[in-house]
Amino acid sequence: MKYSNFFLPTLKDAPSEAEIVSHKLMIRSGMIKQSSAGIYSWLPLGLMVLKNIEKIVREEQNKVGAIELLMPTIQSSDLWVKSGRYDDYGKEMLRITDRSGREMLYGPTNEELITDIFQSHVNSHKDLPKNLYHIQWKFRDEVRPRFGVMRGREFLMKDNYSFDINEEEAKKSYDKMFKAYIKTFIRMGLTPISLRAETGPIGGSLSHEFQILAKTGESTLFYDKKLETLNPENIDPNELQSYYAAVDDQHNENNCPIPKENLKISKGIEVGHIFYFGTKYSEKLKAYVQDKNGNNIPVHMGSYGIGVSRLVGAIIEAYHDDKGIKWPTSVAPFKVAIINLMPDDQDCATKSLEYYNYFMKNKTDVILDDRVCSIGKKLSDNELIGIPFQIIIGKRDLKEGLIEFRNRQKNINKKIKVDEVINFTNKNLEL
Ligand code: ATP
Ligand code: MG
DSSP: OBGGGSOOOOOSSOOTTOOSHHHHHHHHTTSEEEEETTEEEEOHHHHHHHHHHHHHHHHHHHHTTOEEOOOOSEEESHHHHHHTHHHHTGGGSEEEEOTTOOEEEEOSOOHHHHHHHHHHHOOBGGGOOEEEEEEEEEEOOOSSOBTGGGBOSEEEEEEEEEEESSHHHHHHHHHHHHHHHHHHHHHTTOOEEEEEOOOGGGOOSEEEEEEEEOTTOSEEEEEEGGGGSOOTTSOOHHHHHHSOEEETTTOOGGGOSSOGGGEEEEEEEEEEEEEEEETHHHHHTTOEEEOTTSOEEEOEEEEEEEEHHHHHHHHHHHSEETTEEOOOGGGOSOSEEEEESOTTSHHHHHHHHHHHHHHHHTTOOEEEEOOOSOHHHHHHHHHHHTOSEEEEEOHHHHHTTEEEEEETTTTEEEEEEGGGHHHHHHHHHHO
16 A cells, blocks of 8 residues: 555644544544444555454454354344343443334344344254354444544444253353454454453343553553463463452452462453353243254353454453554454655655555555655654564665664664664564
8 A cells, every 4th residue: 555545644743632642543544534423434444454353353262163244234123022122221232213214223233133043043953052143233322432443432342142951061162262252352463361250131141351551551460470371372260260360349459369479460341241141141042953852942151252343442441552542463454564765855755665566466464655755754754653674764874775673562773774673564564
């Protein structure tokens, strides 16, 4: 992508209503534009990151055998009346009446719809277990939409639903998701802390919340330091679930079960939540299957959510400095930026294009900053949008056969020889 052809409207200042750093940086770097309270347009740069996050989430779900489908955003109220949640959900649910007077709603979650799909097609224990998911926009009319995409009214969520013959099998499905969640967040460069949670209005008996560490997070977490150094290739959900972790209002230092030297205290942001709720919805919505003995029994269900759009903000909260965003490579909108400080100079233009063409050919996500603007603006815009690896081409350096290379994540700046730029960048991309 050439910057001059792209649509990347950066701003010097954030609007005053943006309170937290991720909200400010997302607006300043031209990732989102608010359309009304808690509802945003995703501009090209924001959409690229959202898609990268979605891709990691999808890959980790598919790896553990979850099957993707797509349910609509608008649902009929009928199933919600049957489940008893049409009244319970209250004002958070956006209710709509269609032209024939039918009561519809913009889905805040999908337990009802998926249970109905399941019960229409599955009748036998032989078809279990099943785990279905989609990545779809949700709407919740939050009392206080704030913090940009972190608490929006319209937001993108990945939600799965598991169906099993009994509690024991359901716990296996739960643990599979638990493991997939940890891997998903680690792939995004984050440190996930799993905590035993309340089940709330979804109901049920078992639930975990996944928070990621960020100095600016809203919750204070108290947890066993072992949770900070997980090996994604070797995760034992039962072991992890036995480690101590609590949010501040649950933590009591007088009866904390682990020694003080193992206890860590950090700020976190909730990015995922999983539940096992047994037969709560299957009984009400008649999702029964025949077991081995020919008895009709309600299936045991779980649901599993990841806040895909919230993660964009959460990752920025975890990775930024006073100049802007510092994207982890796995989610960065572009991996490499080639910044031509002197687009009017023939040598600089030729060299920039040479590198650009190389990375384009090798399918590395690359942006060439070929804008005619001040050097200061060019450098500060690129710091702001946070591309991990920056190749900076200036007239004076080039005359000496040198190029400046910046690693935005590690705050490394160094001059390297013109001929070594490609190899050096590729090596950094592999790390
Ligand atoms: P919260 O306590 O933050 O309101 P929740 O318990 O209502 O979250 P779930 O219903 O479990 O959330 O939804 C799953 C995930 O969806 C959450 O972990 C979060 O990442 C995301 N999410 C929930 N509400 C919002 C929102 N208003 N804006 C953005 N993401 C959200
Ligand atoms: Mg909520």
